[in-house]
Amino acid sequence: MVRRRTRWTASAVAVLVPLLAVAGCGDRDGAPAPVATHGESSTRPPTAPTGIVPAPPVPTGTDGTVKNDHEPGPREVLVEVVVNGGLAGVRNQLIVHYDGGYTSRSGTESPRGGRMTGAEVAELRAALEDPAYAKVPARPSGPPVADGFQYVFTHRYRVVVAGDGARPPALQRVFEALPDGGPPTSP
Template identity: 75%
Template sequence: MVRGRGVRGKWCGALLLAAVLAGGASACGPVTPPAPGGPASGTTSAAPEQPESQASTAPTAPRDEPRPAEVLVEVVVSGGFAGVRNQLVVHHDGSWTSRSGTKPPRTGQQTPAEVAELRAALEDPAYALVPSRPTGSPIADGFQYSLMYRNRLVVVGDGERPPALQRVFAALPEGGPPTSP
């Protein structure tokens, strides 16, 4: 049974149990399937409820805190006369990898100040207002730039770099992925 607070918690627990037995979901939150090796479908294992004062008080890390090796931003440049597709990935710790065509990847490390500037540019409210898709006419044999930051994809073409986006590119290692094949 799901522990909760007061009457609402008991109702949510009852609704959740009914939803699990019926194979559906409840309004109290998502239903997760039993772990492998857990009880068979249609059976339950009741655990004794503990008073809230005895509940686990182990500290947990904030979920918003990224791990150093997680990707901060990914930038891909594609197009051009030669049809390039080059990529730059910057991690939260400032380490980065640039891939260009069939050449071996290049790696590097930004200083803490450079990482802070990149984060500031990406978190700037003006950057959040940059349109997600190109707004101008495409340039023949021009490049298209795709930036992924916090599950938001921004795609712009050559000549479509508003000041907030220029600030992001200026803070990227080597100004972003190369445009050469």
């Protein structure tokens, strides 16, 4: 009987010691960490790590599209496209600003820049602001292409991930409006 109690006690200690260690942890400022029980939430809001400013809430309409009355400045980012993957495992980037200036990075090479014409910028903005683009799924729905590329588009607050292969027409329109045919896919 004593042996059985000893086993149970050893098991309980093995489970409780890590729990007690976690419960005794506190914030950086020395305040005890809030403990939430089942069905309750902590009374203290979570804090962001030092130096990180939380993003403002995303204004959306009833149809799920992003609503933003802010008129962007010429040097603000219109769209950022990052391409990952492929046989060589690339990670390249294209950033286009509202004024038409753009920067393209390929791997560890120095960035190269350029400028789109006013008509080209207007075409890209129209493609990004098209209601059909707002309905493009945030993630691809088809099977991934082996050793294919993954494209991550960020326009305002919306992120769309696309792969190689068939694309919705609204997304293809954005691809075609990007300078230099989009971000480079070579390493």
